[in-house]
Amino acid sequence: MTTSTGNTAPTTRTGKAADYLDQRTSVGSAVKEFARKVFPDHWSFLLGEIALYSFVVLILTGIFLTMFFVPSMSLVTYHGPPASMDGQLMSDAFASTLTMSFEVRGGLLMRQIHHWAALIFLAAIVTHMMRVFFTGAFRKPRELNWLVGMLLMILGLAAGFSGYSLPDDVLSGNGLRITDGVVKSIPLIGSYLSYFLFGGEFPGEHIIPRLFTVHILLVPGLILALIALHLFFVVLHKHTQYPGGGRTDKNVVGFPLFPVYVAKAGGFFFVVFGILALMGGTMAINNVWNYGPYDPSPVSAGAQPDWYMLFLEGSLRLMPGGAEFVTWGDFTVPLNVLIPAVVVPGLLFTFLFAYPFVEAAVTKDKREHHVLDRPRNVPVRTGLGVAFLTAFIILALAGSNDLIATHFHMSINAITWAFRVLFFVGPWFAFWVTKRICLGLQRKDRELVLHGHETGRIVRFAHGEYIEVHRPLDEQERWLRVNYPAHAPLEIEPATDARGVRRKGYKKDKQLQRLSRFFYEDRVEPVTPTELAAAHSHGEHDALEGAGHARIEAGAGAGVGGRASSSSRRTGPTSAGPEVPAQ
Amino acid sequence: MKALAARRHHRFAPVVLLLLALLVTGGVYAALAPTPANAETASTEDIETGQKLFQANCATCHGPNAEGTESAPSLVGVGAASVDFQVSTGRMPMQMDGPQALQKPRQFDEEQTAQLAAYVASLGVGPTIPTDEQVDASQGDIANGAALFRTNCAMCHNAVGAGGALSEGKFAPPLWDVSERNIYQAMLTGPQSMPVFNDATVTPEEKRDIIAYLVEQRDGSAGGLSLGSLGPVSEGLWAWIVGMGLLIGAAVWIGAKSS
Incomplete structure (x- = not known):
């Protein structure tokens, strides 16, 4: 290898070609930039x-x-x-x-x-x-x-x-x-x-x-x-x-x-x-060639796009x-x-x-x-997405109603009527079910963060009590479950200002708030460090006492979007946590 | 006799014997084999047996003299072709009431079917069972058959005869496994929801062309697996299942590969 000072001229054929190109286009800096660009996996x-x-x-x-x-x-x-x-x-x-x-x-x-x-x-x-x-x-x-x-x-x-x-x-x-x-x-x-x-x-x-x-x-x-x-x-x-x-x-x-x-x-x-x-x-x-050259008169069975x-x-x-x-x-x-x-x-x-x-x-x-x-952390968005897909899929199935009829030996008329009803009912049902599942998964996450994994290890105390030992989550697991924003419905300014004059734009704000309630009224708050600390201090006991099922069902009431209540229902520090006595 | 005995060691003797044996077998088969019955050649005996079979199996719905009842049509004048179609595909006697009579394993053998057909044909003039030549696909014009099928049949039976849906649970069955004779008879007699294509609308030669087109479809597609020849819906389904299935599988595999 030659070590002539200051001479960094490339020696390989590829190197020479690259250098030739770089001297004329300065493409090297762009390649360097792109080659080092980081993408998540x-x-x-x-x-x-x-x-x-x-x-x-x-x-x-x-x-x-x-x-x-x-x-x-x-x-x-x-x-x-x-x-x-x-x-x-x-x-x-x-x-x-x-x-x-x-x-x-x-x-x-x-x-x-x-x-x-x-x-x-x-x-x-x-x-x-x-x-x-x-x-x-x-x-x-x-x-x-x-x-x-x-x-x-x-x-x-x-x-x-x-x-x-x-x-x-x-x-x-x-x-x-x-x-x-x-x-x-x-x-x-x-x-x-x-x-x-x-x-x-x-x-x-x-x-x-x-x-x-x-x-x-x-x-x-x-x-x-x-x-x-x-x-x-x-x-x-x-x-x-x-x-x-x-x-x-x-x-x-x-x-x-x-x-x-x-x-x-x-x-x-x-x-x-x-x-x-x-x-x-x-x-x-x-x-x-199965369908033949176009002629406006024939339409074959099973004609679909x-x-x-x-x-x-x-x-x-x-x-x-x-x-x-x-x-x-x-x-x-x-x-x-x-x-x-x-x-x-x-x-x-x-x-x-x-x-x-x-x-x-x-x-x-x-x-x-x-x-x-994580889709579960935004229940209404996930629900709306699933509702949209449901509508799309129902329409696509309705477009195949003749094939459904022949392959499942059903009446095409009955299928069409069923889809007519489902097109209106299906998306709402899918929305409701998805939202409930998301909220349920969030509650499960809360529970897991506060109480750890069930280990299946049963311990008997000297005085005869049995408990199951819980293993706390490691940091990665906990990060995934607590690091998300739980948006609250919008707070808006009152209809009138301090001097009782009607505020401009109140009506628009009110509509936005109504929509915001639909989105964020039912929600499960992530565990806060305070709650976690509380769970852990009590946790020595809790981990051994076990079964401290937080009563976090407060927000689980029925109703899609919860139009009726003006104050938002939430599951948070007030109703959840280790204060709830073990059974 | 001596001359014959002398030649029994002749080198052509086995060939001659073989030919004789084949001739005898063929002759005996020709004499004894059941001939496909049709009204013209049916004997009175066939008709009488047919009548008995009819009264035992069909009269409940079609009436003792095939004059029809409230639940089933009269069979006077429907012809042997109609009986042969319905009975040889197992559609009649009907198993149960439903949107339409379904195909099932046939209940009568060829001879009995022929006797039933002979009896019904004797009640009034109607379409006769087609000859082998009339339904010989090899003599048909496939291209003409395709054009006729597109304009007359494809709207119910699908472009290549894969079948299709009709109203209220009725359907036009797939034609892959239907025999040439039955296809001809169906066109001629218009069973169930099917319209009648009599010899004035679709001539016997044209019917044979249609049969030729349908038989050609049984060879499958030049493009590979035909996926049921059901058109874009089945193609889309397979695109999602096979295509997206494999591709997402590959994506998961590549994503899981250590970097």
């Missing part, structure tokens, strides 16, 4: 990566597919496999899909990987959103990134919808027909909008080329740009971390990007690609048909389409868009949060 942080990697797979396979797909609705007579399509009149789009599937080497595999990747892309997005929602990762400073994520999900839906319509088969044509009907149901502008989209009366000859542009240029371009923004925000905000010993809002506990996460994430990309390829190679998906659109299908299937009426001037207002296809998804999406801001408003919490919530 948890499997649920990989859910977003699944979405990212399936998007990469979508782009790779999609580029292959564009080489063979002909986005045209001009008619041709197709000759070739499969036998059921030979000699049929069909659009160029459908014919090229058949040629791509049966005569291009690897074409069908690519199509199937592409379609499975699309289903997984959206499934991963939804799962990732669940993780973010239930752990409160959308809180300040990440509200904007939540919105970017929401837009990504909606663009994902648009990408999926425009993509599965491209082959111009009967099934996707039925989907376009429904879209046409929904567009036409919009009052005043509906029919004009439909003519505008389809370039004339449905189906016209323009929709496939237009969807093609949307599918391969517009939507993926926007998705790419928003993914860049999404990831930029992740770097800027730093990644959130799960609560645990030593983890605060001011630090990030984890491993550096290089080499740990470069290896893990790089490896995971190949795992995702491998699983998608396996699915594309072994499981048939969207065999368009891909899973992420199924909630809209279900919403339409549940809606009774009688809601349509004709106004003066002979205008039809098809509420039977407008409500399920526009209003219902509108409400669902509005909830998701607005939630972070509503929660911030009722919490009046302006601090930055980098440590995630």
Whole structure:
């Protein structure tokens, strides 16, 4: 090794190349910065990566597919496999899909990987959103990134919808027909909008080329740009971390990007690609020749959209048909389409868009949060999330009501009615049950912190008394269970000021307070150091006396949201703790 | 006789004997094998036996002379094809009242079914049991069958005949395991909720095309496991179960790997 002073010139080939690049771009400082960036470690942080990697797979396979797909609705007579399509009149789009599937080497595999990747892309997005929602990762400073994520999900839906319509088969044509009907149901502008989209009366000859542009240029371009923004925000905000010993809002506990996460994430990309390829190679998906070339007349049984659109299908299937009426001037207002296809998804999406801001408003919490919530510690949020999912799942099941009927030998009419009721009752019930479970888990945590683990060791005293010995929690366990904010309902200023003048903005404050009560009225306070100390001083005795079940059921009264009581019910130092005599 | 005896060691003797044996076996089988009955060839004896079978098994609901009762329709004029379809698929005699008569193991063997069919056919003119040639899938035009199936059948039976739901617990059954003859008869007679596709609506050749298309579907999908050919719902279900299952499993594994 040469030791010429001051000469640190690289000697290896990679080193030389890196140095060449660095001298011209100063990229070294950026690499250093990124390589040392610390990320916390948890499997649920990989859910977003699944979405990212399936998007990469979508782009790779999609580029292959564009080489063979002909986005045209001009008619041709197709000759070739499969036998059921030979000699049929069909659009160029459908014919090229058949040629791509049966005569291009690897074409069908690519199509199937592409379609499975699309289903997984959206499934991963939804799962990732669940993780973010239930752990409160959308809180300040990440509200904007939540919105970017929401837009990504909606663009994902648009990408999926425009993509599965491209082959111009009967099934996707039925989907376009429904879209046409929904567009036409919009009052005043509906029919004009439909003519505008389809370039004339449905189906016209323009929709496939237009969807093609949307599918391969517009939507993926926007998705790419928003993914860049999404990831930029992740770097800027730093990644959130799960609560645990030593983890605060001011630090990030984890491993550096290089080499740990470069290896893990790089490896995971190949795992995702491998699983998608396996699915594309072994499981048939969207065999368009089963459905045949599009023709507006046939609709086959079991006509449904891909899973992420199924909630809209279900919403339409549940809606009774009688809601349509004709106004003066002979205008039809098809509420039977407008409500399920526009209003219902509108409400669902509005909830998701607005939630972070509503929660911030009722919490009046302006601090930055980098440590995630345990779902049990925010019972109302968790309950609302589960209620939302319940509504979504019920709608998706309603969209599959015919398959449920045939597979479980039930009456489709009865199923539809059951779902109509469940759509309104199910989410409330799910909310209530989830909230109760969360509160119960919090009480269990309190109990555990105050009294420790049951060891199963029974000791008999000289005077004959039996007790069970409790083992106190270690510091990590305790940190996890006591370090969370239990928000109280908002306190507002009185309606009038000191001189009896009505205060401006009182009404708004009052509404906010009402909402805040719904969120935070029922809550379980974390154990305070004082309580813990009290439990422990008494604990010598308690640990041996055991069975000091704190009476912390005070807040367990029934009632969702507790609208009636004005003073908040809480479980805290007053009603819990070791003062309660052992039985 | 001597000439014959002299040639018994001839090297072609075993071949000749084998041919003779096959001829005899074939001849005896042809003479004794049960022939698929149809009304034209049915003997009076068949009709009489059929009548007895009918009165013992069917008359409770359909009336002693198949004239129908309040609980079941008249069978005068439904034809042998209808009887053969209903009885050979086990739908009749009906096991229990329900939204529709379900398929079950057949209660009568081929001969008895033929006798029942002969009896009902003798009551009035109706559709006859199709010949083997009429239901021969290999002679059908698959592409034409596919087009006909899409416009006439797929709205209930699903695009490839996987079955579908009808109102109030009724359903259009999957067609994977239905015999070619039964498919033809179903189109011809319109059992239960199914409409009748008579020979004027869908000609016998077209019926054969449809059968050819359905038989071709039994080969499975070019794309791999067909997942029941139920469309996007089953695909979505498998995407979540297999795809997300494996991927989340992999994520947990990678997350648990020591860093």
